[in-house]
Amino acid sequence: MLLQISEPGQATIKEACKQRVVGIDLGTTNSLVAYVRDGSPVVIGDDPIVPSVVRYHGPDGKDVVVGRAAVGTEGALASVKRLIGRGMKDIASVRGLLPYELVGDDRSIKLKVGDKEISPVEVSAEILKSLKQRAEAALGGPIDGVVITVPAYFDDAQRQATRDAGRLAGLEVMRLMAEPTAAAVAYGLDRGGSGDGKRGVYAVFDLGGGTFDVSILKLVDGVFEVKATGGDSALGGDDLDRAIAGHVVPELTTLARADVTRLVVEARRVKEALTDHDGAEFVLLDGRTVRIDRARLREWAKPLLERCLKSCRRVLKDAELSRDQLDGVILVGGSTRSPVVREAVGEFFAKPPLSDLDPDQVVALGAAVQADVLGGGEQQVVLLDVVPLSLGVEMMGGIVEKLIHRNTTIPTGATQTFATYADNQTGFDIHVLQGERETAEACRSLARFTLRGVPPMIAGMARVEITFLVDADGLLKVMAKELTTGKEASIEVVPSYGLSDEEVERMLIESFEFAETDLALRNLLTERVEAERILAATRAAFAGDRVATEHLLDPEVRAAGIVAMQGLEGAMAGDDHLAIRAAIEHLDLATKPFAQARMNRAVEAQLRGLTLDEAESQMSAPPAAAGDR
Amino acid sequence: MAVESRSSSNFFELLGLPVQFDLDPSQIERAFFDRSKELHPDRFASAPAAERVVALSRSRALNDAYQTLKKPVGRAEYLLGRAGVTIGDNERLDPDMIMRVLELREELSDARAANDLAAVERLQAQMKQRRDQALRELGELFATDDPVGAKRVLITLRYIDRYLEECDAALDED
Numbered sequence: 001m002l003l004q005i006s007e008p009g010q011a012t013i014k015e016a017c018k019q020r021v022v023g024i025d026l027g028t029t030n031s032l033v034a035y036v037r038d039g040s041p042v043v044i045g046d047d048p049i050v051p052s053v054v055r056y057h058g059p060d061g062k063d064v065v066v067g068r069a070a071v072g073t074e075g076a077l078a079s080v081k082r083l084i085g086r087g088m089k090d091i092a093s094v095r096g097l098l099p100y101e102l103v104g105d106d107r108s109i110k111l112k113v114g115d116k117e118i119s120p121v122e123v124s125a126e127i128l129k130s131l132k133q134r135a136e137a138a139l140g141g142p143i144d145g146v147v148i149t150v151p152a153y154f155d156d157a158q159r160q161a162t163r164d165a166g167r168l169a170g171l172e173v174m175r176l177m178a179e180p181t182a183a184a185v186a187y188g189l190d191r192g193g194s195g196d197g198k199r200g201v202y203a204v205f206d207l208g209g210g211t212f213d214v215s216i217l218k219l220v221d222g223v224f225e226v227k228a229t230g231g232d233s234a235l236g237g238d239d240l241d242r243a244i245a246g247h248v249v250p251e252l253t254t255l256a257r258a259d260v261t262r263l264v265v266e267a268r269r270v271k272e273a274l275t276d277h278d279g280a281e282f283v284l285l286d287g288r289t290v291r292i293d294r295a296r297l298r299e300w301a302k303p304l305l306e307r308c309l310k311s312c313r314r315v316l317k318d319a320e321l322s323r324d325q326l327d328g329v330i331l332v333g334g335s336t337r338s339p340v341v342r343e344a345v346g347e348f349f350a351k352p353p354l355s356d357l358d359p360d361q362v363v364a365l366g367a368a369v370q371a372d373v374l375g376g377g378e379q380q381v382v383l384l385d386v387v388p389l390s391l392g393v394e395m396m397g398g399i400v401e402k403l404i405h406r407n408t409t410i411p412t413g414a415t416q417t418f419a420t421y422a423d424n425q426t427g428f429d430i431h432v433l434q435g436e437r438e439t440a441e442a443c444r445s446l447a448r449f450t451l452r453g454v455p456p457m458i459a460g461m462a463r464v465e466i467t468f469l470v471d472a473d474g475l476l477k478v479m480a481k482e483l484t485t486g487k488e489a490s491i492e493v494v495p496s497y498g499l500s501d502e503e504v505e506r507m508l509i510e511s512f513e514f515a516e517t518d519l520a521l522r523n524l525l526t527e528r529v530e531a532e533r534i535l536a537a538t539r540a541a542f543a544g545d546r547v548a549t550e551h552l553l554d555p556e557v558r559a560a561g562i563v564a565m566q567g568l569e570g571a572m573a574g575d576d577h578l579a580i581r582a583a584i585e586h587l588d589l590a591t592k593p594f595a596q597a598r599m600n601r602a603v604e605a606q607l608r609g610l611t612l613d614e615a616e617s618q619m620s621a622p623p624a625a626a627g628d629r
Numbered sequence: 630m631a632v633e634s635r636s637s638s639n640f641f642e643l644l645g646l647p648v649q650f651d652l653d654p655s656q657i658e659r660a661f662f663d664r665s666k667e668l669h670p671d672r673f674a675s676a677p678a679a680e681r682v683v684a685l686s687r688s689r690a691l692n693d694a695y696q697t698l699k700k701p702v703g704r705a706e707y708l709l710g711r712a713g714v715t716i717g718d719n720e721r722l723d724p725d726m727i728m729r730v731l732e733l734r735e736e737l738s739d740a741r742a743a744n745d746l747a748a749v750e751r752l753q754a755q756m757k758q759r760r761d762q763a764l765r766e767l768g769e770l771f772a773t774d775d776p777v778g779a780k781r782v783l784i785t786l787r788y789i790d791r792y793l794e795e796c797d798a799a800l801d802e803d
Binding site (some may be wrong): 174175220221222223225317373374375376380382383384408409410411412413414469471472 | 669670797
């Protein structure tokens with residue numbers, strides 16, 4: 001028998017044959033890279049945390065410094081993750097807080113460095129290159145593939161931009177993975193060793209510097225199913241820093257930008273000091289000090305934490321679970337180190353949160369596991385992630401028909417048939433939207449395209465089939481097909497600018513806050529469209545009867561019909577959908593004798609010209625519903 | 630094309646479940662997890678491109694099947710659809726039921742107007758009970774093979790669910 005003896009730390013033969021794959025947590029503040037060694041994920045580097053800071057210097061800005069060496073230096077670029085996949089409009093709220101000059105339009109952003117303009121994708125690529133070098137040094141050879149994590153709320157544009165940054169850094173991006181999912185994977189494999197015990201339902205509470213994500217995951221024997229995901233991304237440790245500074249120095253908003261920055265940095269220092277101590281001194285601009293204790297911090301953090309907990313309640317509802325059905329709560333992100341945050345989370349979920357893995361490392365560790373799975377490693381893990389926000393198309397009247405609902409497991413697809421609205425309509429506009437609200441205006445527009453060459457037919461006769469496909473990275477593709485001719489059009493929905501996190505979160509919050517108004521508005525729009533159709537049909541039938549040889553319209557019925565039509569027009573001017581519905585039914589009733597007479601005549605006409613069989617089969621055929629879906 | 634290929638096999642088959650309404654949620658979930666382990670695209674990460682495309686569409690179909698069948702209403706609608714019974718968007722309730730729904734609606738809007746959350750919760754609890762009852766009835770109707778009755782109950786369930794959504798919206802206002 002041959003024994004293989006390898007020194008500790010040295011790669012075994014099996015590992016040498018395996019692909020070299022790593023997981024990368026590309027964070028707003030810090031980034032890390034990790035890989036699976038001997039079946040367990042480990043972070044790479046003695047000091048594994050690489051600040052997500054890049055400095056361009058030297059002639060033409062050709063020399064690049066990444067990480068700790070760049071922190072605090074002149075012209076250093078930090079927090080570019082807030083800009084990736086965004087347009088200028090998207091980042092209006094954070095623009096003032098970023099200490100560098102930006103140029104761009106609604107579709108893209110560049111950072112001004114000297115006389116150069118650099119895109120957030122390029123800056124991110126520099127961070128990734130630096131992590132790649134680290135990994136290659138540790139693994140002893142070129143990296144074959146990576147998994148990069150993104151916030152669960154990242155939309156298509158942000159995901160695509162992140163993927164582009166990976167490519168630009170010369171990396172093969174095997175998968176983009178949601179950060180909370182990565183955290184759960186790291187914990188899932190950490191708990192109970194291999195085999196037994198690895199099951200349960202967990203909440204992942206991820207409070208970073210600038211974003212808040214919460215996901216509910218179920219873990220059963222190596223399958224991780226995301227039940228629901230949500231968040232509030234205008235929320236993070238940075239907001240708490242600003243709140244502290246604002247409480248200590250009430251005139252904060254009137255101060256110069258440099259002074260504000262100094263006070264916010266001081267607030268962060270105090271906040272961090274309060275993690276291990278009951279009190280800390282806040283040093284004011286003039287050198288005087290104010291003592292802050294933990295009770296104070298707790299009070300000041302309360303409004304922010306309440307917003308986090310509101311998201312938690314919502315996500316539990318989406319997952320159809322109650323708090324006591326959770327087996328544990330996982331903490332992720334540097335901001336969860338604060339005892340104030342831990343207490344609030346523990347109290348809300350009625351159980352002490354798990355924090356035995358370093359909250360700064362846990363995402364990278366989970367990404368490493370997933371990279372190992374995709375690279376042909378031994379871990380048997382299947383991740384079932386979800387679409388974070390509903391996807392749909394705009395319908396007549398500006399309402400949104402959702403084809404794929406949020407929290408649907410990916411990959412997924414949906415197909416729905418739509419009818420033309422107008423007679424002889426030859427083009428079909430398809431407006432793709434993302435969001436929870438009921439009206440197109442309130443959702444994020446992802447793409448618009450037109451299917452041309454629809455054969456001219458009566459309204460409702462031409463049918464267009466629209467298909468949405470979402471892949472395992474969460475990226476959407478839309479296809480449209482005219483059913484009688486088979487004419488097709490398709491588009492990869494890679495929006496040139498995406499939803500900002502703030503926008504996603506705002507839209508989600510609004511969809512709940514305005515659920516009622518939305519529903520009423522949807523009803524109103526639906527009824528108006530219906531009323532419009534009925535009025536047009538009735539007018540056409542009345543006019544047709546006037547010129548017909550055999551008059552079917554009784555003068556009394558005509559008079560009643562006209563009154564009912566006026567009533568309906570009156571109701572349409574108002575915004576009570578129930579009133580419109582009532583007026584529609586009234587018009588229906590008033591014109592019923594006429595409709596019946598017309599129907600009888602049509603049937604007779606058909607019977608005359610057709611055999612009994614033919615007539616019967618025609619009559620029993622489903623009516624060609626106009627404008628249905 | 631991927632989407633069309635899935636219509637050929639039915640959702641129950643895809644999950645390896647018997648074609649019936651009466652299924653335990655944990656049974657459905659277990660079937661889904663087991664099948665996901667075989668079909669997920671990650672299992673084919675290093676397979677040739679053509680195989681990966683097939684894996685993706687199979688996985689998509691599996692997720693659709695789970696999404697459709699995991700909840701009783703979706704499962705019932707799917708079963709009826711297979712039997713040729715479809716439920717349109719503007720199906721009407723029988724007149725008795727309409728009156729009851731209208732009354733309960735009025736009570737809810739009164740409770741909301743008065744900002745009486747306790748009353749909203751009471752109405753919600755009442756409607757949830759009705760919902761449970763309707764689901765039990767649905768089970769019996771499927772057991773006795775009565776698609777017409779099942780359709781009637783499903784239409785009622787739509788009204789119940791819309792009502793419950795409104796209760797949620799009322800309770801969410803804070």
